[in-house]
Amino acid sequence: LYTTGIIEHATKEDYSKYGCSLDHPSIVKGSCGSPFAIKDYYDVNPFLANKPENRLEEFKLMVERIHENKLKIILDFVPNHLARNYQSDKKPEGVTDFGVDDRNDITFSPQNNFYYLPGTQFTLPYPAEISQNAQAYVEIPAKASGNNVFSSQPTIHDWFETVKLNYGIDYPNNGHIHFDPIPDTWHKMLEVLTYWTNFGVDGFRCDMAEMVPVEFWAFVIPKIKSINPDLIFIAEIYQPSLYPDYIYNGHFDYLYDKVGLYDTLRSLMEQKYDAHTSSITKVWQQESGEFSNQMLRFLENHDETRINSPGFAKDNIWSTIPAMLITATLHGGPFMIYFGQEFGEKANEIEGFNEADDRTTMFDFWRVDSHQRWLNYGAFNHELLTSQEKELDLFYQHLLKFVKDSNAVQIGQFFDLQYVQRESYPSKFVYSYLRFTNEEKLLFVNNFHSTETFHVEINIPDLAYELMGQFNLNWEIQHVFTPPTVVYEKHKISNKISLEITPNSTFIFKAI
Secondary structure (H helix, E strand, O other): OEEOOOEEEOOOOOOHHHOOOOOOHHHOOOOOOOOOOEEEEEEEOHHHOOOHHHHHHHHHHHHHHHHHOOOOOEEEEOOOEEEOOOOOOOOOOOOOOOOOOOOOOOOOOOOOOEOEEOOOOOOOOOOOOOOOOOOOOOOOOEEOEOOOEOOOOOOOOOOOOEEEEOOOEEHHHOOEEOOOOOOHHHHHHHHHHHHHHHHOOOEEEEOOHHHOOHHHHHHHHHHHHOOOOOOEEEEOOOOHHHHHHHHHHOOOOEEEOHHHHHHHHHHHHOOOOOOOOHHHHHHHHHHOHHHHHHEEEEOOOOOOOOOOOOOOOOOOHHHHHHHHHHHHHOOOOOEEOOOOHHHOOOOOOOOHHHOOOOOOOOOOOOOOHHHHHHHHHHOOOOOOOOHHHHHHHHHHHHHHHHHHHOHHHHHOEEEEOHHHOOOOOOOOOEEEEEEEOOOOEEEEEEEOOOOOOEEEEEEOOHHHHHHHOOOOOEEEEOOOOOOOOOOOOOEEOOOEEEEEEOOOEEEEEEEO
């Protein structure tokens, strides 16, 4: 379970009676606030607790319940930036708040936690929001904003509500590095990660990990794994050129596969004129092939638009079927499902600060309509769902069970079949591949066309049979994603399977 917004962040809500300092409304996005504007790395959000005064104890009990149900919890860790008014009321004895010992009369020092703009005053990107009896927000000197904006006047599109943390890189001076002696921020973040590891969490999804030097990760991850070797570290990263460094030197277990597979599948789902399944081949050949099993794949998350929105799949929600199957089975790495995705959540309302941007808001208290109807006042059932939502949810249930039960998907080898198909094969829309172990051999065929049925012949080369250790295999359809009323005869073939594949659909064959 990957959880966002657990660690206490800035908010317009008043929890001062529970020991939480008030946040200035002018530097909070929305009423809830950004889950990535952390105001206390050692506390949890009071509005998530039944009894806010017992919030840490309640979180500890939640972690225990998760473990009792044989699940694991991934905590969102935000290392690149924090709230402009960071102030910890729960820090352990001996821990010093970020910035307390900084020299703010200089732009950079490797022992500072922040970057300063001496002689300037922070200016909001919009008119100040001042509640009754409150004073205007004042920050002198201004500090650099979280998205590396070294200006006292960030724009509304910047991460103006956050402050960039200093890991020893002198950005204003051509990015010169100062890692010896170890910067103070490194030690402080080691303390934070140690705290939550001892709390019992099972891993960290590291927000914007690529904006933090890989040398820090090389320093901190082995130290944290010495406490719990089974801990998982996931890097949010968008530059494929950095992948090897963050895997081999930074010691990350998994990396986001957004720029590669997500972008490719989305273009196919949207039927863009230049979309082609050869881009899927390019992902594993040129970007992540040697560590494909360490790529975390997804079709939705809090940063991306919902599939079932005007800005994405439009009226073609069933494009989810081939795309999600590939996301989950192309290799053996993990895949992520964002809450509400399994029902085709639309997120097309005006949601406060986010407005109507086809995303579920992170900044305001809002509803996730389909998810709440599934909750159904604690019944957790399909009673209030539409027929389309029920059908889509069943697809995800079948997919999860299939992947869980398939060794070929989890640990098997991969063989891309695109290069051996004949000219008549509609390679722009249809993508085929094998996953196999000695005991299980699977063939996947996927059609991304939204309206056209194709008659295709799938060629399987001798090399593939050699790698699988058997020739002249018989194949039969797996009733995983096809209606059970459809009957397919066993195909007795040597190296060719003929079939008709309907729009937005997939076939899975199993060798017998």
